Amino acid sequence: LDFYLPIAEISVNAPLLVALGAAVGFISGMFGIGGGFLMTPILVLMGIPPAVAVASLASHVAASSTSSVISYTRARAVDFRMGGVLAAGGAMGSVMGVEVFRWLRLMGQADLVVALSYLIFLGIIGGLMLTESLGSILRARRGDPPPPRRDRRPPWLYGLPLKLRFPRSRLYISVIPPILLGLFVGVLSAVMGVGGGFILVPAMVYVLRMPAGVVVGTSLFQIIITTTLTSVLQAGRNQTVDIVLATLLLIGGVLGAQLGAKASSRFRAEELRAILALIVLAVGLRMGLGLFLTPADPFVLMTGNG
């Protein structure tokens, strides 16, 4: 059952895409990430032009995030104020990111920057998460007491001006760190075709010190806002959103996200983090590998005209 995609201008197997959407949606709902970091490389491997994959994915991520955010909202696990502040930074970031990506494509270096970003960011985040979660799993096995929680938050978090109260997260901090974080994630989201959850979630836990319970829901909420914006920008600016591709992916995605959100309550938090860390590391290494292997053909055709 093949479908011709009107914007990507290639033919794809529809059931395969729906299944793929469901699998990634499941992971998305389970870990509170958009799942873009998984989906973009897979779509590109399937032969969909990277520009179309990145742009169409944004709306798939928005759909599966909406689907799971509603569940998290019912559980009162979304800090809307924090999400809004992050999204304000994210909006600026995605506008910048779309322009940066256009420029990179013009220079012919988009492939390199995308592969390097995957290798560096996924490598670092995956590595850190894996060490941390394996540590706590081992401690729990041995019955050691958890290390004393370092409640001393970094002083710069408190020293900065423009403080705002975030009751849901029990925080009273400056809005500057969340805005900068959102900005950074927004740029990455446009360049790498990801929602940015894999960076947001750890940053919210370790840098902003938000309570674990609200991190996932809030991250998803901010992802909806940034990806919605990215999607409209990519359609308006580059005409690279393929509505058929996005729809096929999101049919599976929204269902998968629901099942994932349900399944996540069956696992312990550190086990979840360890699994996610492995997935993140594997994808980062796979994308980075291409930089070091001798290419089969020394020449490469670039799609589009900039």
Place this chain on the structure above:
Amino acid sequence: MLPATVDAAPPPPQAAVSAALTTTSVRVTSGFHGARIVLYGAIFDPAAGPSDVVVIVRGPEQPVRIARKIRVGGVWINSRPVVFRGAPGFYRTASTRPLDQIAGFGVLRRLGAGIDHLAIEAPDEQRVETRYGVRDMVVSRLGADYLEWRQAVVRLKQSAGLYDTDDQGVVFVDRGLFKSEIDLPTVAPIGRYRAQIVLFQHGQPVSQRVCDFTVEKVGAERALYVFAHERPWSYGLASVTIALAAGWAASAAFRRA
């Protein structure tokens, strides 16, 4: 001066070729999986001399951006991309025999018959300068590698199924009646195509015929494509609305279940 004589010998009856396509418009719908167009043609030659037929199909022109992978510090990166112009988005020759047996280099070059004779150029890389005392020499910045770049364009297009040479692609099905099949891959570009049918005798083109056809999106595919390009912002809003609505619907459905 004598006027040119016209009555020395009766001129040999001119051979002619005629051809038609089974389809003049290929419709790209959601089930599009490439297409096959059949070309039928006939040769009218009272002298019944030995004839060869070459069919050249060209798709709409598409500039090609190509980069070379270079190794820097153990990492493969792309060089600066080079733009080649004049490359058709689809190109295929079919003939009764290998082209170089049918006609000479100059004849083929003038017709643009055969991938080697395609006028693919990288004008942005060229500059005119004086070398060895010769003025107005066209020099490519790609230098000696120029041919390698050009070959790479052809090779990559061939592996995508967009360029092809078939030296047995024209077959005679009956006396004076020939047939050729043109296979368009799914990635064939949208636009106007031109099939040029050339009859060769004794290494010279004696008769030509041109048949045009189009590849176009129809129905929903066309509507979406036009929507995306003519009203991109509304298109973006529409696709996001679908996404958010689908997310909400799934969540509502699961809550009830």
